Amino acid sequence: MGSRKLLLEKAHVEGIRGYDVYRREGGYRSVEKALKTMSPDQVTEEVKKSGLRGRGGAGFPTGMKWSFLAKPEGVPRYLVCNADESEPGTFKDRYLMEFLPHLLIEGLIVSSYALGSKSTYIYIRGEYAWIPDILEQAIAEAKNNGWLGKNILGTGFDCEIYVHRGAGAYICGEETALIESLEGKRGNPRIKPPFPAVRGVWDCPTVVNNVETLAAVVPIINEGGEAYSKIGVGKSTGTKLISACGNINKPGVFEIDMTISVEEFIYSDEYCGGIPNGKRLKACIPGGSSVPILPANLLLKTAKGETRIMNYESLSDGGFAKGSMMGSGGFIVLDEDQCVVRNTLTLARFYRHESCGQCSPCREGTGWMEKILKNIEYGKGKSSDIDLLWDIQRKIEGNTICPLGDAAAWPVAAAIRHFRDEFEWHVANPVESQHRNFGLAHYADPLEVATA
Amino acid sequence: MIKFSDEKLKKVDEIVARYPQGKQKSALLPVLHLAQEEFGGWLSPETMDYVASLLKLEPIEVYEVATFYSMYNLKPVGRYMFEVCQTGPCMLRGSDQIIDYIKQKLSIGVGETTADGMFTLKTVECLGACGYAPMMQLGKYFREHLTPEKVDAIIEECRKNAAANN
Numbered sequence: 001m002g003s004r005k006l007l008l009e010k011a012h013v014e015g016i017r018g019y020d021v022y023r024r025e026g027g028y029r030s031v032e033k034a035l036k037t038m039s040p041d042q043v044t045e046e047v048k049k050s051g052l053r054g055r056g057g058a059g060f061p062t063g064m065k066w067s068f069l070a071k072p073e074g075v076p077r078y079l080v081c082n083a084d085e086s087e088p089g090t091f092k093d094r095y096l097m098e099f100l101p102h103l104l105i106e107g108l109i110v111s112s113y114a115l116g117s118k119s120t121y122i123y124i125r126g127e128y129a130w131i132p133d134i135l136e137q138a139i140a141e142a143k144n145n146g147w148l149g150k151n152i153l154g155t156g157f158d159c160e161i162y163v164h165r166g167a168g169a170y171i172c173g174e175e176t177a178l179i180e181s182l183e184g185k186r187g188n189p190r191i192k193p194p195f196p197a198v199r200g201v202w203d204c205p206t207v208v209n210n211v212e213t214l215a216a217v218v219p220i221i222n223e224g225g226e227a228y229s230k231i232g233v234g235k236s237t238g239t240k241l242i243s244a245c246g247n248i249n250k251p252g253v254f255e256i257d258m259t260i261s262v263e264e265f266i267y268s269d270e271y272c273g274g275i276p277n278g279k280r281l282k283a284c285i286p287g288g289s290s291v292p293i294l295p296a297n298l299l300l301k302t303a304k305g306e307t308r309i310m311n312y313e314s315l316s317d318g319g320f321a322k323g324s325m326m327g328s329g330g331f332i333v334l335d336e337d338q339c340v341v342r343n344t345l346t347l348a349r350f351y352r353h354e355s356c357g358q359c360s361p362c363r364e365g366t367g368w369m370e371k372i373l374k375n376i377e378y379g380k381g382k383s384s385d386i387d388l389l390w391d392i393q394r395k396i397e398g399n400t401i402c403p404l405g406d407a408a409a410w411p412v413a414a415a416i417r418h419f420r421d422e423f424e425w426h427v428a429n430p431v432e433s434q435h436r437n438f439g440l441a442h443y444a445d446p447l448e449v450a451t452a
Numbered sequence: 453m454i455k456f457s458d459e460k461l462k463k464v465d466e467i468v469a470r471y472p473q474g475k476q477k478s479a480l481l482p483v484l485h486l487a488q489e490e491f492g493g494w495l496s497p498e499t500m501d502y503v504a505s506l507l508k509l510e511p512i513e514v515y516e517v518a519t520f521y522s523m524y525n526l527k528p529v530g531r532y533m534f535e536v537c538q539t540g541p542c543m544l545r546g547s548d549q550i551i552d553y554i555k556q557k558l559s560i561g562v563g564e565t566t567a568d569g570m571f572t573l574k575t576v577e578c579l580g581a582c583g584y585a586p587m588m589q590l591g592k593y594f595r596e597h598l599t600p601e602k603v604d605a606i607i608e609e610c611r612k613n614a615a616a617n618n
Contacts, residue, residue: 167521
């Protein structure tokens with residue numbers, strides 16, 4: 001269990017990046033099956049049955065999102081692939097696009113068919129500057145072999161895929177900001193409703209899905225939605241790519257079937273391979289920088305004392321007080337030598353840098369949080385600063401157009417909630433804190449110690 | 453006056469053709485990338501005005517976009533720009549030390565360019581290489597698993613390339 005591979009199974013086959021090897025290994029079967037034997041609605045139905053949830057971070061059911069797409073007569077509809085992967089700790093989509101570009105193209109063709117998108121766009125973050133070449137080559141190969149273009153497989157379905165490169169803005173991972181950016185504007189998120197499914201890019205109905213989500217459509221069509229839904233547990237169906245980083249022996253991208261424990265994921269040689277230099281685990285941000293950080297004791301077991309599992313339900317067990325989130329699958333591990341204040345400062349700086357500036361609570365609040373955290377980290381903090389920080393994050397959360405505000409507030413809130421004594425130690429020891437870190441404290445102790 | 457070569461103008465047409473008719477504004481981000489590559493690694497007001505005229509936009513539509521996205525340089529930069537990530541996951545793996553090392557090695561601060569115009573040091577936020585930290589972007593590619601020795605080698609490599617291309 002745990003190691004079932006649907007997406008990365010062929011990642012290490014030599015030459016899999018090229019069309020011939022990909023096709024020989026069974027590639028593009030799902031396009032044949034969908035276009036020749038299924039109606040677009042049947043494809044959507046299979047995706048619904050699979051229980052697939054959006055892999056970008058929000059975890060919204062993909063089939064349901066597809067079924068919301070408005071289909072007025074004579075108006076084009078668009079599928080846009082969100083390859084703006086920018087959540088700190090997350091680098092799984094990059095891996096898929098770099099090593100298995102045809103898997104994404106295959107998923108895009110089937111999904112475009114289901115949604116009726118004749119022009120499909122891949123919006124890729126600007127910094128992944130070498131990947132558009134890889135994708136464009138895969139698109140050209142697919143087209144030369146009749147999988148794209150006019151009248152695909154003689155079915156009358158036309159489809160083109162284009163790559164659109166962003167230019168450095170985390171906010172463009174938010175779907176309405178992404179749409180604005182695709183229209184050649186600043187990445188300012190739109191007020192919803194109207195939702196993109198009704199009025200998206202160029203005012204036309206639009207579906208925006210993450211790279212991994214669209215790649216997962218391939219095994220769903222090949223194996224059937226029901227078979228896919230049987231992998232995993234509960235509402236965490238199928239497999240999930242986890243990108244693991246921080247203080248671990250084997251950082252990288254792993255495909256898991258959402259039944260393995262967090263402890264096994266960190267310590268098993270098959271995955272992260274444990275923590276280097278015999279250090280102990282202090283904390284972990286299990287789903288990308290926006291999700292709450294958890295101390296070791298709450299990470300490995302839930303507040304109820306059950307083993308915590310790498311899936312949507314288990315990671316969020318206990319709510320924000322005692323749990324976290326699956327998010328984008330960006331798994332960041334901190335060992336006993338790391339400073340939670342400094343880590344929180346770098347994240348606060350990130351969100352200040354990436355705030356689009358539309359909403360005052362986020363524009364102003366992220367700057368305040370960075371400034372206060374900087375004071376605390378560099379020995380200039382006051383004891384009232386910790387409460388002030390808490391107060392600011394509360395005033396950002398829920399008060400902005402898009403979720404960036406929440407994403408900026410949560411890491412600060414969770415750091416104070418679980419590591420308040422470390423913040424207090426910084427304030428009380430402004431000199432000592434400049435040349436040594438707080439250390440592990442009680443964060444790895446049994447559960448009863450750190451709750452609240 | 454600046455102007456794209458015929459070959460680049462063909463590329464611009466190709467980019468515009470990806471979007472529906474009348475939606476040529478969508479080509480703005482890709483065309484700005486192209487302009488930055490072509491015209492000295494940054495977007496001067498003249499370059500932005502030229503892009504506006506190519507895409508039939510008001511200059512302000514270009515300025516507001518160019519100032520929003522972090523990859524567009526609004527002032528001249530060195531021939532080689534070291535964009536070192538400093539966000540959490542890279543910090544956990546020693547990015548602060550790498551930044552300090554580059555500062556000392558090149559005798560410049562963050563945001564500064566060496567006197568010979570060769571190197572610019574910039575700190576950036578998460579570039580999506582957290583598992584291969586610490587890292588920097590150098591032109592089109594990422595340089596990962598950085599150590600002081602690797603930084604030395606990269607600097608050497610840049611100097612050699614510059615000498616070979618002069």
